[in-house]
Amino acid sequence: MHAVVHGERTLTELDFTRLTKLGPVSSTLSDLLATADVTSARAVSADVVTMYSRVELVDVATHRRQMLTICYPGDAEPAAGFVSVLSPVGNSLLGLKTGDVARWHTPNGDECTAEIASIQYQPEATGDYSK
Template sequence: MLATIHGERTLTELDFVRLTKLTADNAHSPALADLLDAAEVLASREVPADIVTMNARVEIEDLPTQQRQTLVVCYPGDAEPTTGLISVLSPVGIGLLGLKAGDTARWRTPGGEAAARVLAVVFQPEASGDYTT
């Protein structure tokens, strides 16, 4: 189940470096490698507050069902899907990372393609002054 990467993505320099290391340690993540190759990389202090960065809390709306939920894109060791902590290596995590509020994330599931709109970035570490998490 690979994520489909549509359009431009924005990553912080720190996220880019950490995720590049993660792909080197985990050869089973070609979708993340594709995202890293296509992303625009900005200094953490320059990333707009409406971008989904690592450890950002985002409100999304499933397009087919219009169900809303709040998720946090996190590193695999911190993932707890039942509590909304979604691994960046998951199709949903890769689908959301680097998008901005208003964008649509798309990813593949066993049943086809799924899609959700990013309604809001509720919390972003960089917007709160945390440039090292």
């Protein structure tokens, strides 16, 4: 488990392009877009969280496991585990790798920290380069 230094995240060209077209976004997403390494969907490593990746998280404090899928705002269904990339947790996970630690703040200001234990599904790893 290792913490991520700002700028150590990877986005696919398609994810980068779609995210830049979302309009006004949070400063953290703007920072991610400005500093991320951008690569082709075919070249992205299978251990990187891309859009529509299903990730298994382990809460660092409680060791509770949780599955989340990172999606665009229109597809978000938090109760079903689909979290928007514009949410604090979605934004904190995008571009990280298996073993990285994500940090975000809840709406009431609590800090959450979780390790990416595994990526259960990544569209690019299955040959889906259009999601």
